[in-house]
Amino acid sequence: MNMLNLTLSHLFILIKLLSIGIILLISACSSGNKQVSSPVTVTEPPPTTPAVVIPAKPTNEAQVKDIVIHLMESFPLRVNVVVRGSLPNNCTTLDQFTQELRGNTFVIKILTAPLANQVCAQVTQPFDQVIPLEVGDLKAGIYTVEVNGVSENFEFSLDNVTRHNR
Numbered sequence: 001m002n003m004l005n006l007t008l009s010h011l012f013i014l015i016k017l018l019s020i021g022i023i024l025l026i027s028a029c030s031s032g033n034k035q036v037s038s039p040v041t042v043t044e045p046p047p048t049t050p051a052v053v054i055p056a057k058p059t060n061e062a063q064v065k066d067i068v069i070h071l072m073e074s075f076p077l078r079v080n081v082v083v084r085g086s087l088p089n090n091c092t093t094l095d096q097f098t099q100e101l102r103g104n105t106f107v108i109k110i111l112t113a114p115l116a117n118q119v120c121a122q123v124t125q126p127f128d129q130v131i132p133l134e135v136g137d138l139k140a141g142i143y144t145v146e147v148n149g150v151s152e153n154f155e156f157s158l159d160n161v162t163r164h165n166r
Contacts, residue, residue: 062087062094062110062127064148077160079133083147087112087127091120094127099134105144105151106133137161 064085072078087093095113099106108131133145138160144153 060112061148062112064110064150067145067147067150067152069145069152069154071154075160076162077135077138077156077158079135079154081106081108081131081133081145081147081152083108083110083127083129083131085110085127085129085148086124088124089120089122090125091115091118092125094129097129097131099131101134104141105146108145108147110148135160 062085064083066084068082068084070080070082072080092112092114094110096109096111098109098111101107110129131147135156138156140156140159142153142155144151
């Protein structure tokens with residue numbers, strides 16, 4: 001009978017241990033099924049400016065918005081033209097300046113050139129450019145300055161001739 005009691009008591013302990021193990025196993029499995037949600041932040045990328053690759057191409061005239069003529073208080077007289085305009089993108093640069101006097105009109109051309117094979121934002125880029133006029137030996141009179149189609153007048157009240165050129 002002692003042997004039977006011992007076996008029964010071992011069996012009882014074994015059943016208790018198995019029950020505890022099953023309970024722990026069920027609790028572990030049930031807690032693993034819980035889904036813990038963490039806050040998710042969805043951000044949209046900032047708006048971008050469309051970009052394009054600008055191939056190398058011939059030069060174009062710069063877009064001129066306005067010009068301002070500055071007469072310097074000096075002798076011989078000096079004249080600067082301040083040109084304000086815009087370039088079509090950040091890959092276009094001011095390239096060439098030409099100046100020609102036709103009668104009483106200064107015709108100035110400002111040409112642009114693209115930087116070849118660059119990725120460019122299609123956003124206009126403003127520019128200001130100072131161009132000195134070649135006014136040596138001009139007679140008194142009214143003159144016109146035309147820069148890429150935009151024009152303005154100025155007047156010399158005196159001849160701008162130096163003594164050695166008379």
